[in-house]
Amino acid sequence: MLKSLLLATTLLTLASCGGVEKESGSTDSYPSKNINIIVAYKAGGGTDIGARVLTKEASSKFEKPLTIINRPGADGQLGFTELSNAKPDGYTIGFINLPNYVSLSLTRDTKFNKDTIIPIINYVYDPGLLLVKGDSEIDSIEEFIEYAKENPNEIRVSNNGTGASNNIGALEFAGMAGIELNHIPFGGSSDMIAALRGGHVEATLAKISEVASLIDSGELKALATFTTENIEGYEEIPTLTEKGYEVIFGSSRGLAAPAGTPDEIITYLHDVFKEVMESEEHMKLANDANMPIKYMSTEEYRTFIDNQEKSLKVILKDLGMIN
Amino acid sequence: MNEIINGFGNALLPINLLAALLSVATGIFIGSLPGLSAAMGVALLIPLTFGMGTSTGLIVLAGVYCGAVFGGSISAILIHTPGTSSAAATALDGYQLTLKGKAKKALNTAVISSFGGAMISAVALYLFAPPLAKLALKFGPAENFWLSIFGLTIIAGVSSKSVVKGLISGALGLALSTIGMDPMSGRGRFTGGSPYLLDGLPFTATLIGLFSMSQVFILAEKKLKKMAKSVIKEGDDEGLTIKEFKMILPTILRSGVIGSVVGILPGAGGTIAAFIGYDTAKKMSKNKSEFGKGSIEGIAGPEAANNAVTGGSLIPTLTLGIPGNSVTAVLMGGLIIKGLQPGPDLFTVHGTTTYTFFAGFIIVNIFMLILGLFGSRHFAKIAKVPNSILIPIIFALSVIGSYAIKNSLNDVFLMFAFGIVGYFIKKFGLNAAAIVLALIIGPIGEEGLRRIILMYPDDYMGQLVSSPISIVLISISALSLISPIVLNIIESRKEKR
Amino acid sequence: MQKNNEYILSGVFVVISAIYGLSILKLPTEDTLYPKFVLFLLIVLTIVSFFQTYFSDDNEKAEGLFKDFNVKQFGTVLTVGIIYIALINIIGYFVSTSIFMLSLLILLKNSKKTSIIVTIVFAVFLYLVFKMFLGVPLPSGKLF
Numbered sequence: 029m030l031k032s033l034l035l036a037t038t039l040l041t042l043a044s045c046g047g048v049e050k051e052s053g054s055t056d057s058y059p060s061k062n063i064n065i066i067v068a069y070k071a072g073g074g075t076d077i078g079a080r081v082l083t084k085e086a087s088s089k090f091e092k093p094l095t096i097i098n099r100p101g102a103d104g105q106l107g108f109t110e111l112s113n114a115k116p117d118g119y120t121i122g123f124i125n126l127p128n129y130v131s132l133s134l135t136r137d138t139k140f141n142k143d144t145i146i147p148i149i150n151y152v153y154d155p156g157l158l159l160v161k162g163d164s165e166i167d168s169i170e171e172f173i174e175y176a177k178e179n180p181n182e183i184r185v186s187n188n189g190t191g192a193s194n195n196i197g198a199l200e201f202a203g204m205a206g207i208e209l210n211h212i213p214f215g216g217s218s219d220m221i222a223a224l225r226g227g228h229v230e231a232t233l234a235k236i237s238e239v240a241s242l243i244d245s246g247e248l249k250a251l252a253t254f255t256t257e258n259i260e261g262y263e264e265i266p267t268l269t270e271k272g273y274e275v276i277f278g279s280s281r282g283l284a285a286p287a288g289t290p291d292e293i294i295t296y297l298h299d300v301f302k303e304v305m306e307s308e309e310h311m312k313l314a315n316d317a318n319m320p321i322k323y324m325s326t327e328e329y330r331t332f333i334d335n336q337e338k339s340l341k342v343i344l345k346d347l348g349m350i351n
Numbered sequence: 352m353n354e355i356i357n358g359f360g361n362a363l364l365p366i367n368l369l370a371a372l373l374s375v376a377t378g379i380f381i382g383s384l385p386g387l388s389a390a391m392g393v394a395l396l397i398p399l400t401f402g403m404g405t406s407t408g409l410i411v412l413a414g415v416y417c418g419a420v421f422g423g424s425i426s427a428i429l430i431h432t433p434g435t436s437s438a439a440a441t442a443l444d445g446y447q448l449t450l451k452g453k454a455k456k457a458l459n460t461a462v463i464s465s466f467g468g469a470m471i472s473a474v475a476l477y478l479f480a481p482p483l484a485k486l487a488l489k490f491g492p493a494e495n496f497w498l499s500i501f502g503l504t505i506i507a508g509v510s511s512k513s514v515v516k517g518l519i520s521g522a523l524g525l526a527l528s529t530i531g532m533d534p535m536s537g538r539g540r541f542t543g544g545s546p547y548l549l550d551g552l553p554f555t556a557t558l559i560g561l562f563s564m565s566q567v568f569i570l571a572e573k574k575l576k577k578m579a580k581s582v583i584k585e586g587d588d589e590g591l592t593i594k595e596f597k598m599i600l601p602t603i604l605r606s607g608v609i610g611s612v613v614g615i616l617p618g619a620g621g622t623i624a625a626f627i628g629y630d631t632a633k634k635m636s637k638n639k640s641e642f643g644k645g646s647i648e649g650i651a652g653p654e655a656a657n658n659a660v661t662g663g664s665l666i667p668t669l670t671l672g673i674p675g676n677s678v679t680a681v682l683m684g685g686l687i688i689k690g691l692q693p694g695p696d697l698f699t700v701h702g703t704t705t706y707t708f709f710a711g712f713i714i715v716n717i718f719m720l721i722l723g724l725f726g727s728r729h730f731a732k733i734a735k736v737p738n739s740i741l742i743p744i745i746f747a748l749s750v751i752g753s754y755a756i757k758n759s760l761n762d763v764f765l766m767f768a769f770g771i772v773g774y775f776i777k778k779f780g781l782n783a784a785a786i787v788l789a790l791i792i793g794p795i796g797e798e799g800l801r802r803i804i805l806m807y808p809d810d811y812m813g814q815l816v817s818s819p820i821s822i823v824l825i826s827i828s829a830l831s832l833i834s835p836i837v838l839n840i841i842e843s844r845k846e847k848r
Numbered sequence: 849m850q851k852n853n854e855y856i857l858s859g860v861f862v863v864i865s866a867i868y869g870l871s872i873l874k875l876p877t878e879d880t881l882y883p884k885f886v887l888f889l890l891i892v893l894t895i896v897s898f899f900q901t902y903f904s905d906d907n908e909k910a911e912g913l914f915k916d917f918n919v920k921q922f923g924t925v926l927t928v929g930i931i932y933i934a935l936i937n938i939i940g941y942f943v944s945t946s947i948f949m950l951s952l953l954i955l956l957k958n959s960k961k962t963s964i965i966v967t968i969v970f971a972v973f974l975y976l977v978f979k980m981f982l983g984v985p986l987p988s989g990k991l992f
Binding site for chain 2: 084101102103136138189226317
Binding site for chain 2: 868883889937
């Protein structure tokens with residue numbers, strides 16, 4: 029009995045060991061096994077879709093498979109923590125979302141911050157817009173502000189969670205314009221946009237990829253964009269900056285690796301993914317899926333993240349969200 | 352009309368038929384394993400569909416979805432552990448029938464009801480998609496609040512033995528549902544400082560613990576018989592008789608409508624529909640006392656409802672891009688990846704694909720019916736597996752099921768803890784189903800109420816009762832509460848005469 | 849159920865209500881309205897259930913809750929289970945699951961032949977379904 033138990037165990041152990049490949053010491057043979065990509069949000073969501081589109085196109089360039097691992101929870105906190113804690117051997121990378129990554133590290137007691145990861149390349153930048161219903165009487169941003177001044181706390185603005193990035197954007201804008209809005213949190217961007225469409229709130233701040241088709245169909249009207257330049261394809265929508273309110277809000281998604289990952293690996297990954305991103309097949313897929321691609325090199329991305337942290341610190345302090 | 356016929360034409364292509372058959376079989380299989388849910392199955396299969404043509408890929412996802420919802424009832428009936436949360440209500444009467452040796456009848460009832468429910472939702476999908484979708488939009492915070500109140504009145508209906516115990520289980524479920532982030536302020540509540548519980552108790556892991564793992568402990572308590580269970584009377588090989596079918600037909604139709612409507616509402620899914628279906632069936636049944644002891648109406652009610660959710664949930668997903676539940680959220684992601692934006696375009700520009708998908712939906716359910724009916728004799732044999740083998744298997748499946756959701760070992764620990772809790776719940780006559788219902792419904796109600804107060808600080812009472820939908824919901828809730836009492840009084844008066 | 853057990857149940861709920869109530873105290877006041885409402889429900893229902901038991905007839909004929917309780921078997925399942933879960937991350941999922949299945953099957957008095965077959969079939973099944981088909985990454989443990 030003991031013998032057969034021992035035999036069975038040995039066989040099974042050997043079998044399972046066979047699945048694990050030997051660790052590679054040098055970076056010449058990178059990648060020598062499959063690369064895990066951590067997505068800090070659930071399957072089917074925006075980040076997840078983006079990850080799957082990119083990895084689908086990229087898989088032909090890698091000899092070993094790219095595996096997406098969803099680690100949702102706490103607005104991304106769980107996934108970001110795992111990414112920062114992972115072994116920096118190049119076999120675990122992940123998508124980080126800004127400003128969430130930075131705002132979470134500032135407002136909560138997290139085990140990650142902008143220095144626990146090394147940015148590789150930025151993938152998507154999804155700028156934000158202020159929207160009202162298509163049939164709303166308010167036609168322009170000036171009318172919006174005027175109405176808000178005359179009726180403080182009456183315009184209801186939905187957001188996808190108190191303290192989430194569009195809530196911060198809305199608060200920043202309201203502060204600059206000197207108006208008071210009624211901010212109503214909902215459980216996610218889908219719910220928040222649905223609340224506007226159903227007429228339960230008067231306005232919302234959402235990202236272009238989430239509302240492009242709704243703007244095109246006229247169901248929603250965009251009053252202004254939270255960018256410095258007009259959004260491509262929607263040049264008639266004014267930017268808040270040109271109207272005098274320099275509020276930037278948008279969410280970026282890009283790949284990063286845990287701090288300590290060797291530079292050669294970072295460069296290698298950057299070069300491969302850049303090639304994939306710029307390829308025709310990929311751009312077509314991305315356009316079909318309404319994803320606004322915005323490439324940033326490793327250095328540009330690093331600067332972007334650092335700047336986000338600087339400005340967020342100021343904003344959050346002003347809003348009283350951090351000390 | 353042309354498009355619809357074209358759609359069928361496409362769906363009947365050999366490749367699509369094959370895809371439909373294989374995906375339903377896979378779905379039934381995934382659903383039947385305690386621990387793997389429909390949403391997980393669909394999510395994990397999406398990458399597989401990348402290489403396929405658009406319509407074929409969508410048919411595969413539909414097949415897995417519909418199959419899984421039915422599959423959950425197989426293990427619910429045979430081993431009292433729902434394979435998916437939407438089968439939790441089916442376990443109530445289904446297992447009782449198995450103990451009476453009527454497993455095949457129970458399984459046949461389940462698959463026929465599931466098919467019926469799905470077909471009714473298909474009718475809704477084809478004919479009423481746009482107006483029904485608008486219904487989804489009209490559900491704001493006030494309406495959601497009353498929906499949850501209605502859901503809570505169901506709890507009493509789900510308690511077959513002691514109403515007080517059912518209610519207190521519900522209260523416990525409400526308390527558990529408050530763990531997580533405060534929905535308005537975003538601050539953690541009862542999370543013990545760790546980010547793990549910030550999203551609340553992981554629902555599926557909790558479910559697996561309460562239903563599957565607890566069953567392991569229940570089985571482990573008593574001395575195990577060596578071979579086949581002698582508790583189960585030697586196989587009644589009888590399926591569903593025509594007479595019985597006629598009896599449950601009204602239930603199927605009614606639950607089909609209930610499920611289609613519930614499926615349309617974002618945030619309410621198969622589990623809630625199943626419980627409402629069960630409760631309504633019980634309230635309208637002529638054999639109320641049978642419920643909880645092995646009533647086939649008690650299977651038809653939830654099963655028709657939870658499968659009707661599959662079609663219903665597609666309505667807001669496809670027309671408005673608002674997912675009706677977690678599975679369609681994943682499905683929507685799958686659509687977007689293929690370049691299909693939800694909205695009117697789906698029915699015009701991409702009409703061919705969409706109508707092929709609808710036709711595929713119907714074919715997939717036909718396959719489900721066939722597989723279910725033919726397979727039930729064999730599935731029923733599972734009930735004869737000795738407990739000594741079931742115990743380790745269910746245990747191991749619970750472990751992997753709870754792990755695979757978020758790739759988190761913490762979920763496994765939590766599942767185990769709830770297994771122990773679930774064991775004591777069963778021993779002391781509390782109601783696990785009530786806890787689950789409250790867990791789902793509680794947050795909807797709390798958020799609805801608090802949002803309305805935020806939105807209309809001066810007038811929230813007025814706003815709560817202002818919309819027609821709210822009034823309808825308030826009326827049904829009142830009815831749901833009062834009718835058992837009234838009926839009881841009428842019954843006892845009748846007897847006194 | 850016997851009356852004593854019902855009292856124990858009410859007692860458990862008193863404890864639960866107490867824990868919940870104390871946790872509420874730790875929350876900032878704006879967030880407490882709803883939890884307080886839930887606490888209220890818990891307390892009311894606990895009191896109702898207590899009185900219901902008090903006024904009910906003693907059901908002496910009802911089965912003891914833990915009659916026929918096979919301590920050894922239950923304890924075995926529990927212990928082996930805990931060891932299994934603890935080991936998953938250390939020696940990897942496949943190995944620990946297989947050891948678990950084999951040992952528990954044998955300890956539950958299945959024949960050796962059955963136990964080995966079931967273990968192997970299950971392991972193969974897991975491998976195929978999860979690793980190959982669904983692509984779910986399973987814990988590989990620190991030792992392997």
